[in-house]
Amino acid sequence: MAHVPNPRPTGDFRATYAADRTLFRTRNETMAVLAGVVLVALCPLVFGGYVLSQLILIGIYGIAALGLNVLTGMTGQISLGHGAFFGFGAFASAWISGNGIPVLIAIPLAGLMTMAVGMIFGIPAARLKGLYLAIATLASQYILQDFFARADWFTGGTYGSLAETASVFGFQLNNDARYLYLVLFWVVVAFVAVANLARTRDGRALVAVRDHYLSAEIMGINLTRYRILSFGISSFFAGIGGALYGHYLGFVSAEGFTIILSIEFLAMIIIGGLGSVSGSLLGAAFILLLPQAMEVFANGVATVVPAIAQGTAYIKQMSVGAAIILFLVLEPEGLVHRWRMTRASWKLFPFSH
């Protein structure tokens, strides 16, 4: 990782190790995060269906992207099968809740099931790195996709399966405003958990594996264990995200969980910022909103140039591909980096360089 200017306020020195390991770096940061959560929680009072549905989806994809960020950003393992794990979580939760277990319990259970599956597919990953790993996870994507199409008892096969509506003690979470709180709860849990992970022994071990796996091994870090653990954590969050997604739509079908979704997750963390906790959410928002913005844009252009009109769907897809390429070439460290640069230049003004 390149050097990122991220200045602290003047006079904020860390005198103890405990002070250096706080969850948020400054009080203002704590306040900002709390304010953000409260603001989102107040959204249903102000906004209607569209904004709420987008917030819910950003939250859901954000959780899954966060999982991938633990694997790819923190541990340096590439996964091209994250979309399939997301799908597995959706099917697992639908299946568990279909067997009479309340949805709220089914969601974490689905996360655990996905975690187990992720760890099984992580076993070959323990010995692989870089390209070979990317290809191995690609295989897991196709194998899981094939499983979805085939396992009628679990996924309903080609027909898909119905996911029950979530409810708290008989109170149905059956509209966007109510469901938002469930998603928000999991977003907070997931992001606090991963931000915490980064300052524990295990989290540091993961980062050490990413930065130089041989040195990490020499320092006594069990590579196999941490690589598989990282796959487990990552697929746990993929499973939670998938489960929330399934219960939100109420219907789960295998077509949504292709390699395209896996690529979109990767795009989210690259655009947000590899290894950055808050970047996962930013990236999710970006990838979710970009095609919609492009659609509005294309429709606008189409009133002038009618030939564009039939191409809207393609323009949406092209914009995702172009965004990935442009970010890699122009801003490889992602949106978070851009934000830090802006903030640094603001703070250091007029000596920004």
Next chain:
Amino acid sequence: MNTSLLIQLLVNGVIVGMLYGIVAMCFVLIYKSTQVVNFAQGEFVVLGAWVCLALVVNMGLPFWLAFLFSLVFMMVFGILVQVVLLRPLLGEPVISVIMATIGLSIFMQATMNWIFGNNAVRFPRVFDRGTVEIAGLNVETAYLMSFVLSLVVMGLFFWFFQYSRWGLAMRATAYNQQIAQSLGISVGRVFAMAWAISAVVSGIAGVVIGLVSAVSNSLAIIGIKVFPAVIVGGLDSIVGAIIGGLTIGILENLAEFVDGQYLHIGNMYSVAPFYVLLIILMIKPYGLLGTPDIERV
């Protein structure tokens, strides 16, 4: 046991496997000389086929001229991709490079869907379609032609890397970039050339597939099938790529045979290679013929 079906499927496997082998070879060529994994290889194949088809159908060019033009187009395209997209990413981590080619593949897919449409289109009759009987088996002439053409391409590859000046320069660069540079080889040009050759040969494969069956965007799946093939062969072995392609082609058809005759699970054709891939990687993490990466601290 249905022997004639088995043999027929095996022959199919060899013919399809040769095409996989060629695309895998292009893939390995890029990886070996520029350390880039090209996830857009399948799109290259489709692009070549579409361009040739468009020249024949829309411009009314004779086939051989259209074929030639599409190869020139692919060459320019390959160089452009390398110079515009991948040169800025030199020295970036593996994941960035992988994602760049994935982004390229998404972009190309959408663009081709838009320009050429979603339907499969057949080439107009270029060659006579008939069947030849070889040792009691019916083989379509188109298949036979694709087989021969694959052999020719492989032969050209062999000649190029064994005897031509540029081929030697590419091998030297693949071996060690710094030493190659100190001997007066322009590494930048070698990189561009690797992409150009890879794009051209992919284009040839695309046109051949288009002639044999039809051109459609779903052909890009061959870019994914290449992965099991190169893993079997090892990512940095060109001969391995051909062997891997053949193995995967035969394996697919064998899986189909076993499945159709005994197991009746369905869809084994497309998934079996991936199971094999995972098993190979578990036992030999660098593929069957790849060189292990030895690191020192």
